[in-house]
Amino acid sequence: MNLEPDSVYYFKLWAYNKNGIKSEEVNYSAGTYDEEPPAKVTQLTLTLSEIPNEIIVSWRSVGDNGLEKTFNGKYEIRYTYNPLYTWDLAEYKVIITTTAEPNEILQYRISNLQYGTTVYLYIRAYDDYNNLSEISQKFSIFIPAPQKQPKFVAGIKLNKFSDTSIILSWSEVTQYEDGSTANNIVGYKIYRSSRTLDNLVYVASTTANILEFKDENLNPNIVYYYTVKAIDSLGVESNAIMFVDTQQNVYFIPHGFEKTIEIKIPKDATKVFYKIQNGYPEDYIVYFNKVNKEGFIVSYEVKLAKYTNFEFSNISKFDKEIELTFYIKGYNIDKLLLYWWINNKDFVRISSLTKTYFNNSITAKVLNIGTFSIAETKIVSDDVKIDKIYPTKIFTPQYNDPQYSEVKFYLSNPQQQEVVSFKIYDIRGNLVRDTVTVLQKDFIYSWDGKDNNGNFVPQGTYIYEVKLKNKTITGVIIVAK
Structure with missing residues (x-):
């Protein structure tokens, strides 16, 4: 049919x-x-x-x-x-x-x-x-964005209440984005994700006078991410630049809310962001400023700043390594290089990078903040070498200028090979310093011009020796008066 x-x-x-x-x-x-x-x-x-x-x-x-x-x-x-x-x-x-x-x-x-x-x-x-x-x-x-939008929430902090519950707290929002006083904040909305910062969904609200939220019945084997947004009487929500997770790490994205760069600060290095812990009368944030550096794809200035007026802090280094992630569209990440600017004219390559292909991102672990730039190269070398000696190979450890009183060695180490030893010898081959100062393992080292007994060495030519598992790097530096 x-x-x-x-x-x-x-x-x-x-x-x-x-x-x-x-x-x-x-x-x-x-x-x-x-x-x-x-x-x-x-x-x-x-x-x-x-x-x-x-x-x-x-x-x-x-x-x-x-x-x-x-x-x-x-x-x-x-x-x-x-x-x-x-x-x-x-x-x-x-x-x-x-x-x-x-x-x-x-x-x-x-x-x-x-x-x-x-x-x-x-x-x-x-x-x-x-x-x-x-x-x-x-x-x-x-x-x-509306003409008047509540300022983003800062001071977001997560404390573990139990294996399956947390207490989320934050600071009160009293400003609009333009800095004017906001008297009509009616509450806060809590967002959560069990995947990434990009997957946050609304889970709860509080009134304006309640600055904490308890989340229960969580899976202890899952990492959850949270942020908080302020909402005014017109229903306008703030944006979010600060996030926390159940491992008590803190994340920041640019104030422009365009996620091209992200910073992750481990739990042990987060107290600077909270006024109850940092010794200052207000919260701090990470401030990202996009700057122009000729010859580079993108450059960002990364600084700590006050929440209320974005006044910059003189803190330029964390006690623990932080993670800096760049999301770069339209480029082959295998051919991207990341640089950190020592000052306005000198920069060094950060060679140890983690690449994530599904979102075209590169991540570096760093101690210092400052200005970072991304460049593209046709040839990527895996060779381990001293990338830069700063300020120069000639330095004056006894001179009253901190810029020249120590010498820093920046290592290009793409494969993250372990540095077994870093020693200083005099020109005759006698050991002068058994171990130099490690500023960032397998990346940045410094020597203050002193021997193993803590005395300044005489002026003259000295040899540095960097030993890795399969390679030894040597070179010359000069101590002057």
Whole structure:
């Protein structure tokens, strides 16, 4: 029989004997299976709602079979703030179950979007037999920031309450982004993720006078990430630059809220950010300033700054290694180099990098903050060498100028080979200093011009010797008066 797909047919069946006597009738029905998917959604528009940080998604319904028949099923919308993410990587998802005629206009509102960002969105149709349409093209819309937006929240701190619960606390927000006084902050919204900083979702709210939140029933084997946003009486939320995780690490992204750079500070080095611990009357943040350095792809100045007025701190070094991550679009990360500027004219290569290919990022562990630059090279060398001696190979340890009173050795060490020893000899080969100062293991070393007994060595020529497992590097430095 030539039957229509996705249709129900009704039948009657009976029998006759040879005498023509009819049996009792049997009624039954049967349906044909639908194997034809809905058409791909091609007509979709994104518009800003009258409500802040909300958009309206409007599209023409497809049919149950291609563009034909009443659609009976669901639409799945996925969206992301990352322009490189595909349907499979998009972090946010909504499902709309509906019945609609082909070409009927359908709408859905998505709220609580991030201000000052672009939303990238896909849509796909599923019919009631779970036949899938093709994924739509990528649609996008920019979410403008309101004229008055509460300032981001600082002083976010996480304390462990138990293996499965935490206490999150933060400092009160009393300013708008432009520095003016904010008297209409009505509360705070807490966001959490069990994946990355990019996957935070709203979990709870507090009123303006409550500056802490207890989160319970957590999986002790999962690392959770948190941030807090202030909200005013108009429903306008602040952005977020500070994040914490359940290992009590702290993260910062640029004040411009564009995640091209990220810094991770380990638990033991975070007290500088909290006014109750840092000895200052206010919280500190990490401030990123994008600067122009000729010949480099991108450069950032990274400093500590006061939360209220962004006044810079003179702290330029952490006690523990921090992680600095750059997200570089459109470049082969195997050919990218990272440099740290010692001053405005001298820089050294940070050769020990961790590369993450799915998000095209490079991460370095550093002690010093300051200015960092990314450059592209055609040839990447894995050779271990002394990349720079600063300020020069001639230094004056007894001179009253801290810039020239010690010599620093910057090691190019892409494979992170262990430095077994770093020694200083005089020109005759006599050991002068058994171990120089380690400023950052396998990367930065310094010598203050003193011997093993703590006495300044005489002026003259000295030899440095760097021993690695499979290689020894030597060179000459000069001590002057």
